[in-house]
Amino acid sequence: MAPTTDSLTEAAAAVTDLVEATPAPKWRGTLLIVDDEDGPRQSLRVIFKDEYDLLMAEDGPTAIELAQKHDIDVAVLDIRMAGMSGIEVLERLKYVKPEIEAIMMTAFETTDTIRQALRLRACDYINKPFDISTMRAAVGQAMQRRKLEGEIHTNAEKVQQLLSELQEQRVEEQIAKTRGDIYASIIHDINGPLTVISGFVQVLNQRLGRSTRLELEDLEFIKDRLRIIARQVGNCIEISRRYLGFLRRQPTESAPSVSVNHLLRDLEQLIRVHPSLLENEFGVTPLAGDVAVKINGTDLIQILLNLTVNAFQCAPLPHRVEISGEVLRTPLDLQKFKDGQNDRLLNIEGLDNTVPLVKFSVGDTGPGIPPEVLPKIFQPYFTTKGPRQGTGLGLNIVQRLIKEGNGALHCHTRTNEGTTFTVYLPGTALGK
Numbered sequence: 001m002a003p004t005t006d007s008l009t010e011a012a013a014a015v016t017d018l019v020e021a022t023p024a025p026k027w028r029g030t031l032l033i034v035d036d037e038d039g040p041r042q043s044l045r046v047i048f049k050d051e052y053d054l055l056m057a058e059d060g061p062t063a064i065e066l067a068q069k070h071d072i073d074v075a076v077l078d079i080r081m082a083g084m085s086g087i088e089v090l091e092r093l094k095y096v097k098p099e100i101e102a103i104m105m106t107a108f109e110t111t112d113t114i115r116q117a118l119r120l121r122a123c124d125y126i127n128k129p130f131d132i133s134t135m136r137a138a139v140g141q142a143m144q145r146r147k148l149e150g151e152i153h154t155n156a157e158k159v160q161q162l163l164s165e166l167q168e169q170r171v172e173e174q175i176a177k178t179r180g181d182i183y184a185s186i187i188h189d190i191n192g193p194l195t196v197i198s199g200f201v202q203v204l205n206q207r208l209g210r211s212t213r214l215e216l217e218d219l220e221f222i223k224d225r226l227r228i229i230a231r232q233v234g235n236c237i238e239i240s241r242r243y244l245g246f247l248r249r250q251p252t253e254s255a256p257s258v259s260v261n262h263l264l265r266d267l268e269q270l271i272r273v274h275p276s277l278l279e280n281e282f283g284v285t286p287l288a289g290d291v292a293v294k295i296n297g298t299d300l301i302q303i304l305l306n307l308t309v310n311a312f313q314c315a316p317l318p319h320r321v322e323i324s325g326e327v328l329r330t331p332l333d334l335q336k337f338k339d340g341q342n343d344r345l346l347n348i349e350g351l352d353n354t355v356p357l358v359k360f361s362v363g364d365t366g367p368g369i370p371p372e373v374l375p376k377i378f379q380p381y382f383t384t385k386g387p388r389q390g391t392g393l394g395l396n397i398v399q400r401l402i403k404e405g406n407g408a409l410h411c412h413t414r415t416n417e418g419t420t421f422t423v424y425l426p427g428t429a430l431g432k
């Protein structure tokens with residue numbers, strides 16, 4: 001999800017404040033002078049002592065030690081020194097801190113030595129004895145470069161900070177949005193069982209209100225309806241438990257399985273009392289030989305119920321909805337499945353295509369889905385129903401549950417003929 005313009009502006013403003021509100025402390029560079037002769041060392045000290053923090057070394061090892069302890073910006077190195085030569089010191093200094101700027105002082109060196117120094121990224125060389133203004137200019141320029149590099153580095157760090165703050169903001173927003181979607185999904189999914197419960201409570205009330213004393217037949221009736229209510233209450237609890245687990249990022253239990261025919265019977269019972277059934281007809285065809293399907297039962301009921309309710313709601317006039325199960329003993333030929341004018345596929349690439357596969361179809365004889373609408377049906381909050389009739393979450397929930405179950409979905413639709421949603425899920429032997 002893209003962050004909102006507001007949040008981006010806020011984050012950008014915060015970082016601009018950060019960049020502007022922290023005035024850079026007055027920068028005073030650190031200069032290292034390395035010469036084994038006392039005379040030039042002392043004159044360099046006099047020249048630079050007021051401008052920079054000075055460090056003095058009379059030989060290479062001392063210079064390296066100082067570089068390890070201090071944050072040196074520029075070094076002035078005599079090339080010809082007893083012991084370690086200036087070139088060696090330069091090499092070691094660059095190793096300690098590659099950004100150090102080095103100015104070499106040469107006396108009678110060959111061009112080869114000077115070339116070598118430049119190869120080791122010395123920035124300048126000055127003849128000895130040096131003249132003060134040349135030396136000042138060379139050190140001044142080197143310091144300026146270090147200062148600029150430092151600023152670039154700090155700004156790069158600030159930009160990096162800005163980027164990571166924006167990223168954090170994005171993640172936060174993503175989490176908030178996911179939470180919002182999940183809360184909406186809980187309400188959407190619980191609404192189904194709640195409607196059934198409230199319908200049965202009304203029926204029970206009417207029955208109880210009619211009779212002055214309860215006959216055995218009444219008791220049976222009440223018991224039966226209470227059983228259905230209890231099951232639906234269980235369903236509500238299970239739905240919220242699963243969604244809340246999702247919110248808390250608890251891993252879902254590994255591959256639970258459920259009997260297909262048992263589940264289709266439950267579904268039939270639910271549909272029979274579902275308010276969206278109205279005058280429509282429906283049929284549920286179970287499997288000839290039952291198998292289990294590797295998915296949580298509540299999830300599968302949610303998938304099939306969402307598809308069935310959509311099928312009932314697709315046309316105002318009474319029409320027929322067929323729900324059936326089938327076991328496939330050969331893997332699907334995935335090449336055959338293509339998105340098109342009349343077809344929409346979901347998670348074909350994520351399908352666990354090992355047999356047995358269980359195929360569930362929910363087909364209606366409604367108006368079909370227009371080609372311009374078909375690509376949008378799985379988007380969250382997309383609905384063609386009135387504002388009080390649809391939230392547009394049903395198919396988005398179906399999509400998520402199918403992906404979680406390593407299944408796939410195929411929607412085939414034809415204008416004026418109807419729509420069939422086919423769900424493929426990995427199956428297994430009963431009792432596994």
Ligand SMILES: Nc1ncnc2c1ncn2[C@@H]1O[C@H](COP(=O)(O)OP(=O)(O)OP(=O)(O)O)[C@@H](O)[C@H]1O
Pocket residue numbers: 188306310311314364366367368369373377378382383384385389390391392393394395396419
């Ligand atoms: N069987 C169908 N026949 C025709 N159109 C369908 C069918 N199933 C889904 N659609 C189209 O897909 C859209 C999205 O369906 P989805 O289930 O996501 O949301 P909804 O049914 O509109 O709202 P909700 O599920 O929240 O009640 C529907 O509004 C409808 O236009």
Ligand SMILES: [Mg+2]
Pocket residue numbers: 306309310390393394395
């Ligand atoms: Mg729906």
